[in-house]
Amino acid sequence: MMIMEHAYAFGSSAQLVGILTDATPSLSSKGLPIILLLNAGLKHRVGPFRLHVDLARELSGLGFPVFRFDLSGMGDSNNHKDKRSREEQILSDIQEAMDFLSSRKGIHNFVVMGLCTGADNAHKISVRDKRISGAVFLDGYCYPTAGFYLRKYISGNFRYVPKLFNPVAWWRFIKKISIKLTSDTYATSVHDKREENYYWTLPPKQKTETELKLLVARGVRLLYVFSDGFISNYKDQFVTSFKDVDFGNQIQVEFFRDSKHLYPIIADRKRLIGVISDWLQTNFLKT
């Protein structure tokens, strides 16, 4: 199967660079969204281990056009020479990508997808721009629960199994969890120092909850995929931490037990691409 890809410099001063993978002509149909792939951490648009290229080519075979591009100052894109905040620059970069693609392809709805900082940016643009009809978050916002701390503690102290039978250790553990859950100090930042040397900030949970309600009310379809131990360590953590949000049938949450944050194992990447493909087909191809 021949894959059609085009390289573009776009944006107000052609400072941004992106690659459009066209949908396979025989499958392309009107109404399907364009998939936007955002930078993961400091990695350029091909993604960790070329994940974004493999994903783009797989999805184009299902009929979805896919655009992978570099935000300003990353990969092949140039810096902005203005004094806007970094967040404003990033959100306007994504909006410029949507404007560019709308004028070129006549498509006005998008599914945005990102890993790590990409998920952070995907959340923010989904809240801001009504052209987003779906979003895929790979290790997106998730907040600690009692179950998270319990698993973290047991896993981290597995070598010291005898502690499980020590009442003093349990008392210390319960005290530690109570302090964390009440002070919410954990939920301030995620530091992926080993893998990315990159920081992103987890917003206050109440803010995220309000924004998720807004997205659900707007009919945005949501897919959350969590790797093991980066920000989540069990499947129900996300739903448990947002008990007050009625997601209806608009959400799917997947937990990849044992997978690392950047999906370095080929089999894990294949599984991830499969989950995303199935979700897109279920939510956008069959409606």
Added chain:
Amino acid sequence: MNPFYFGSSKEPLFGAYHPPMAQEAMNSAVLLCQPLGLEYLRTHWSLRRLADMLSRVGFHVLRFDYFGTGDSAGQSSEGTVERWHNDIRCAANELLELSGRRFLAVVGLRAGAALAATTDGLDTKDLVLWDPIISGHSYVKELRRIHDSRPGSYYRVHHQSIPKTNHELLGFPFPPTMQDSFEQIDLLSGFTNNAENILIFSSRTIEELPQLQKVFQMRGATFACEIIDDIGDWDKPSKLYDTLLPNAIPTAIVNALVSRK
């Protein structure tokens, strides 16, 4: 910078062309040959920066992705050394056509240096080898050692059931055809680039330097080597994912190429 696709329409290669930004353009155009695998991801920013630096002093510069890498056509499992040699020749022709220049300088980093050095039929004036891989066999052995050391960022969380295969190396497919062809690379016996001037810039000492010097002398090329204190850390598992942000070596490369105009 102008992004574009070139080469065969069925299997196009991605290129990033940096036109000269100085008033007076240099006589030669510079082709940058990227590393492979995880080192390609680590060094993308370094080579983009080097391209910008060269462009600012007046060079036409082309970066490109080999078949099966980056944004180019092909799956990650499909590349071979023979194919990548063809890609280098194709990219060199594209650059000379784009730039209207007659003289070509080639800068290769790590595996990109090894590929550039072993590409024949490339009419090169200056060949710059940055932290070059000298032996494909030793390189693969070293990568396999890092892979098998199960670096924390690579291995699965609970250390369960990584598929036991030799066909996967540090996150990328590494099928036997690719491995066999890469292990054949040996700069001491297979150096085929006909460059007039050869420059090596290295962040660490090169054991094979005396033998390399003999190879270059036999080919009648002028040769210089500088060991420069700069970031490399190619053999450290803890640095696998760290973006390479060097300064001294790119600066030395630009100065060297400018001095040869």
